[in-house]
Amino acid sequence: MANNEKFSFTKAERKKAKLKLNLNGASGSGKTYSALVLASSLGKKIAVIDTENESASLYANEFNFDTLPLRPPYSPDRFIGAITAAFNMGYEVLILDSASHEWVGSGGCLEINDEAAKRFKGNTWSAWSETTPKHRKFIDAILQTDMHIITTTRAKTETAIGEKGKIIKLGMKAEQRDGYEYELTVSLDMLHENKLAVPTKDRTKIFSPEGEVITRETGQKLLAWLNDGRSQEQALQDSFNEALNRIASTNDIAELGIIYTPFKGTDCEAEIASACRNRKSAILSTQGHA
Incomplete structure (x- = not known):
């Protein structure tokens, strides 16, 4: 039987994008300062949601920005409200310093859980x-809000016990949900x-694998890449491949x-759903609940 549905094709084009970037590091590693350096190249109207005892304000003589000191409880809803307020007030760039509080802070997700x-015994x-x-x-508020958003996360060093009891450093784990x-x-x-x-992840291919100091030029390179854009199809394919690995x-x-x-609602939904079901079965089997 013939399918009477009508399909319409349009010319593919590269889309401008908004930056969603995270800086992960220990206290004193330069996360806040580097975030402000990047923000200054991305836009003129900058806001900071500050959960770090107003540490961003220490750089107020060097950068022009507005700040919102956010106090506990650090629930997801309060962060979402602050992000929405920044967007509605017309800020071009938002720094969330830090996103760790939404997860591990007082009133954050771990405490909520x-x-x-207790209700689930x-x-x-x-x-x-x-x-x-x-x-x-x-997460969706960060990804879907139409402005550049830079977040920071506190890091703790992951270690393992090697041969002869030697402690081996594996890297820096962000104090946020895995992934x-x-x-x-x-x-x-x-x-x-x-x-x-x-x-640790770079879709722009701008950053050296060996690392580099963040400068205003770094922000300018990011802005050029964002304004050039990339096809939505390629973006979805990149996300699809990452999802399968995760x-x-x-x-x-x-x-x-x-x-x-x-x-x-995407063309990849069925494949992702199938992969998730198979992985769930494997996890339950390993736990002895299959």
Whole structure:
């Protein structure tokens, strides 16, 4: 039987984009300063949501920006409200310093989940069914709000025990939900000893794998790349490939839902959903609940 549905094709074009970037590092690694350097090249009207005891204001003599000191509780809803307010007030660039508080801070997602677990008689897996959608809305606010957004995250050093009990440094783990860096355009680790920014994810291909000091020229290069844009098809393909890698490596059933959500309604939805189901079965089997 013939399909009477009409399809319309339009000429593919490269789209301008808004930067979504994270700077991850220990205290004193230069996250806040570097964020302000980048922001100054991306736009003139800059806002900072400051959860770090107004540390950004220490640079008020060098950069022109407005600030919102955000106090506890650090719930996803309050961050979303602040992001929305910044957009409605016409800011071109928003710095969220830091996004770690939404996850590990007082009133953040981990505390929210602990409270939810009490209603589920200590079952934290069931509690995440309530907490994860709240966190997902926070991520969506960052990704979907039409302005440049730079976030920072606090880092802690991951280690392992090697041969003869030697402690081996594995890298810097952000104090945010696992996989946070995969959501963004660029994610950089800030090295404390030399203030170099080392890319852990870089769709722009601008940053040296060995790391570099962030300057205003860095921001100008990012802005040029954003204004040049890229095809939506290529962007979706990149996200699809990243999602498959994340699905294959995660042992967190709740994270599978986070990975799946952005693909709802896309051509990739069926494949992502199938991969998530298969991975969920494998996780449950490993846990002995299959």
